[in-house]
Amino acid sequence: MAKIYEKEINLQDYSKDDLLHFYEVMVKIRKFDENLIQLMQDGKVSGFYHSGIGSEGVSAGSISRNLRDEDYIYYNHRGCNQKIAKGVPLSKLYxxxxxxxxxxxxxxxxxxxxxxxxxxxxxxxxGTIGSQLGISVGTAYSAKFKGTDQVTLVYFGDGAASREPLHGSLNWAGLYKLPLIYICENNEYAISSHISETHSVKEHIADWAEGYGIPNCVVDGNDVLLMHEVVKEAVERAKRGEGPTFIEAKTFRHRGHFEGDPYDYVPAEVLKEWKEKRDPIKNYKTRLIDEGIFTEDELAHLDNQIDSEIIAAIKKAEDSPLPDPERIFEGLFA
Ligand SMILES: Cc1ncc(C[n+]2csc(CCOP(=O)(O)OP(=O)(O)O)c2C)c(N)n1
Incomplete structure (x- = not known):
């Protein structure tokens, strides 16, 4: 059975710069998302949007201060969180x-x-849920083949995990001891289906990795520092040539599957508990202030800076032209 990853984390073991960075990345992700939803409500952005609000700790903790530009990520369909943590400029995402x-x-x-x-x-x-699980084997294999120390992180939800690509991917990663880290973002629901209705597992999704000889664990994904530590260990293992790790990160989405989903299939008290007691940003902020690392004013100052950065990013994107219609076939090879 997968172990629950636990560790006593002392804030003094981190630099202030790193601690502030985790906070900054999480707030940036949330504000990016809130502003994007506003653009949709203003009729400026159309189509489906899968909000990542509530799961910022998973992306900020796993990517920030763990990965370099040359390390690869495969994001999921709530993946603005991961792209922002990896440093993709906000204006480009907008x-x-x-x-x-x-x-x-x-x-x-x-x-x-x-x-x-x-x-x-x-x-x-x-767009096909879980397809990134196969592709990620490719970059992990190429790093091993070329002898670089690049690692690949692949993100997928509990719903994606119930599809067959996961098992093909785990088999190759386990067999070739690939530098591949699986981050299963378990928010309990695939659209409106609860995990208890869709997964044949002993207890955890991470239990499946056991059968492929892959070290695995379950972690509180809403604890940004715990998330950081567990992935740091996995990255070190991968760089030592010891192969893949499977991390099941428990989290919850604050909003429906997509913008417009009434989200009436989750019991109100469950959602309330996650929003009020298990919000990754709120809890981390409280800890930083309570332990005297930063003051409320210092964090509020950073929040304001991020607001300005987002306004500037939206403006830069909106001021940029629409593509020339003649480019319609650009990049089309078939
Ligand atoms: C093969 C395939 N089946 C169905 C869909 C439609 N679909 C999009 S997201 C989703 C649910 C995914 O759930 P999960 O992986 O748990 O991620 P979450 O949305 O909860 O973050 C489904 C069924 C799809 N895109 N691809």
Whole structure:
């Protein structure tokens, strides 16, 4: 059975700079998301949007101060969280949603999936849930083959884990001891289906990794520092050539599956508990203040800076032109 990852974390073991960085990344993710939802409500952005609010700790903790530009991530369909943590500029992400040349696809349309930023190790995604699990074996295998120390992190939900690509991926990663880290973002629901209705597991999704000889654990994904520690250990293992790790991060989404989902299938008291008692940003902020690392004013100052950064990013994206219609066939190879 998968172990629950626990560790006593002393804030004094981290630099103030790192502690502030985790806070900054989580707040940036949340504010990016809230502003994007506002753009949708203003009729400026259309299509589906899968909000990542509530799960900022998983992305900030796993990526920030653990990965370099040359390490790869494969994000999931709530993946603005992961792209922001990996350093993709906010104006480029907004540009993708607004269909502007500023976007990573230079206006050819991306939304949450299909955007890519290869210079920062973000190689894109496909709309088919779980497809990234197969592709991630490719970059992990190439790093091993070329003898580099690059690691690959692949993000997927509990719903994606119930599909067959996970098992093919685990088999190859386990067999070749690939530098691949699985981050299963378990928010309990795949659209409106609860995990208890869809998974044949002993207790945890991470238990499946056991059968492939892959070290695994379950962690509170809403504790940004715990998330950071567990992934740090996995990255070190991967770099030592000891192979993959499977991490099941427990979290919850604050909003429905997509913007417009009434989200009436989750009991109100469950959602209230996650929002009020298990919010990754609120809890981390309280800890930073209670332990005297930062004052409320210092954090509020950073919040204001992030607000300004977001306004500037939206403006940059909106001021950028729409793509020239003649580019419609650009990048089309079939
Ligand atoms: C193969 C496939 N089946 C169904 C869908 C539609 N779909 C999009 S997201 C989703 C649920 C995914 O749930 P999960 O992996 O738990 O992620 P969460 O949305 O909870 O973050 C489904 C069924 C799809 N995109 N691809």
């Amino acid at each position: 540009g993708d949603f607004l269909g502007r040349v500023e976007g990573t696809t230079k206006g050819l349309g991306a939304g949450i999936v299909h955007s890519a930023d290869p210079a920062r190790g973000v190689l894109g995604q496909a």
